[in-house]
Amino acid sequence: MMGKKFAHVQTALPGPKAKELLERRHNVVPNGIGYGAPTFVEKAKGALLTDVDGNQFIDFAGAIGCINVGHSHDQVVSALHDQVDKYIHTGFNVMMYDPYIELAEKIASLAPGPSNKKVMFLNSGAEAVENAVKIARKYTKRQAVVSFSGGFHGRTLMTMSLTGKVRPFKYEYGPFAPEVYHAPFPYHYRRPESMTEEEYSDYLLSQVENFFISEVDPSLVSAFIMEPVQGESGFIIPDKKFVQGIREICHQHGILFIADEIQTGFGRTGKYFAMEHYGVEPDLTVISKSMAAGMPISGVIGREEIMDSASPGELGGTYCGSPLGCRAGIAVLDVMEKENLNARAEALGKRVMEKFEELYDRYDVIGDYRGLGAMCALELVKDRDTKEPAKELTSQVLKEAHERGLIVLKAGVHDNVVRLLMPLVITDEQLDEGLEILEEAIESVLVGAKG
Template sequence: MGHNRNRKKYIDMKTELPGPLARQLLERRMEHIPRGPFNTVPTFAAKGEGALLTDVDGNTFIDLAGAIGSLNAGHCPPKVVEALKQQLDLYLHPCFHVVMYEPYVALAEKLNRITPGSHKKKTFFLNSGAEAVENAVKIARKYTGRRAVISFERGFHGRTYMAMSLTSKVKPYKHGFGPFAPETYRLPYPYYYRAQSGMTPDDVDDQMLSRFEDFFLAEVPGEEVAAVIMEPVQGEGGFVIPSVGFVQGVKALCEKYGIVFIADEVQTGFGRTGKMFAMEHFGVIPDLMTMSKSIAAGLPISAVTGHAEMMEAPGVGEIGGTYGGSPLGCVAALQVIEMIEEERLAERAASIGAAVSERFVLLRQDIGRIGDVRTLGAMSAIELVKYPESKEPDKELTARVLQEAHRRGVIVMGAGLYGNVIRILSPLVITDDQLAEGLDVLEQAVRTCTGGSLAT
């Protein structure tokens, strides 16, 4: 995937950012919407298709952000759009708690089948990833009769109160919003790039897992912990990938103490990492799983799937929500899962990740400011530092690279506890030419902002 100058160009930047129509909308946005909801690119969408997004001023971008990983199936996948149109003519929302509907049952059956493990499972639906996390914790507490919940440093689980309490990054997610939910604790999660000098990954894992045993001695006995919740790859935390040994070690500790193991697959699920679910890479079957984002091509729906006996712990009426498992979300999700399976999008994710890794590992040889390149499937990260020896994070450089990429027509986002990671979450339907053009632009942005430029 080199610099083939004969490729068709997909990016078409007609104006600066923001363009004239976007500026008008930005004025309205600032007048009527609080500053709290952040915006990555200073423009407004007009049309999306696959991995392309055109704004109100006619600028066409290659989208490497995918609505923060919600669009593994791409913008407006035709089969999903058609299924939604058909559903619109039937009914919009009778509310599953009032009058049930078949797509809810069909999607639960599908998730019970495709999630890891051959045991008997049950599933129910909510609106967002944070709601799924909240309810997974409720189920774990109800099932175990315990209260303590353990999450991990740099973990992100959402913005509602329990989810925010489990989330690690203080700013912007938690600052000034306390007090937080009680009986929530955080333990370290391996970050091999930032390990102490001389430590091997095995050394790091041993240290992390021993902290668990120390925690059970010093803070809360294992017999009083209801759940451990883990992202199999940390998303907002910077796409930090643990080893198989670490994940299996945490699961073994959960089994030892009767703790419910919750896999938060909100960002990693539905083909993103090269498997349908990231936990499949680690040989671990979670007790409960939370899912959302790419489940339905951008429609708001989330799910909790788990051991049937655990899912049955709450009584009638103790879990649910008015809009949970909307008919539109369910029919969209059924089409998305079929699309991922039929078009082998998980395999496609692996090839996307290989292309990203090849490009930026090579670039790292030229540019020492690229400290690390991490990829699991199409969940790819480039970590920028001030000096390769000290690995000091460079948040300012990262912001400049992102802005330069946006100016050149590529939508991409940052991440990481230190704000120095560029994360790539392109739709899995992106074509080879689109991916190559997007990576060309991102490479140009890195070179420009670090002093070594490529011709545009």
């Protein structure tokens, strides 16, 4: 790493302090909780991480998309300190507090579409999805829910049932919640070669209509739930025609459309909400991750009449919409506006995709590169013609990147996608160095494979 300005790993990972912590971790933390880099953070600021052994890393993971405004942003930290000095928790359903109202007002005003919105807050993304399903069932008086193949919605019973990938999320964890169905989702890179993108979308939409014949009658379906960009499945981006087509199908049959914006929201794709790219107003939207710069909070946004279908006491929870999370969320929205982070996401995405195009021309193992705003990914394959996934190669690239000072994640239906979720406040210099490290990691792994 000589000559690098930001990232420098001084020892092979893990370092001596990290090794000690790893041993303690394995003694007390279950194996089912995974980890990427085998080290432990000491401090984090902006897009840089420093571990307990003094190694510095450029962060292209952002806590799986939670840190759009950067680690420990001064304005967020200040808001949290101020709130801690006043009160930490009273329970909104016991004695209310105004940060909840202020954050709800701000989010309702930003949500896509002209309808009057109401907002409730929860603790996690999975909990938001659970409550969106509850609300949809209450409003429609129907039980069935339809999600999409490849989608990820969480690890609780209902959200695991909605998730459209078996390993590692669902394997041996059944039986799952009843009345959950999965419809096909467009994966354009792997569409039949005989079909154009438009023909492929038309075909999948027709399959949804057939789905109502073979799987579940539309009169029994309360909601469809869709990620505007599928995150865990490798940043799979549907086309506008498909998303609008699903929205129209929902409208025709009195079915609610739920947008899962947990990973795509709060500037990641260059908009406050990714559904804005498709010109669609969801009936319900679930949010979390970057809404509070890492504080555990989530929410459900919905049309007023839908949100008001539940009676007092039917929604909520002990820690839902904590004052600390709400204050952090207010600060995040202020930072996004002041620093124009939606435009910054577009600029970052453009810069990344230009680099990805160069890498695609240079390395045959890159089968596809794609992105929406700053939500960008490389899909690695063994052969561009067969598109056989290069799962092991992808893991090796990530390991090599970590050892060179870059924290980056993989994803994908086939675990062969390198995904980028860097903080939107990352500097151009940090971004370029991170991309350089990624290229070095790919080159190193390929040279090692040939050797």
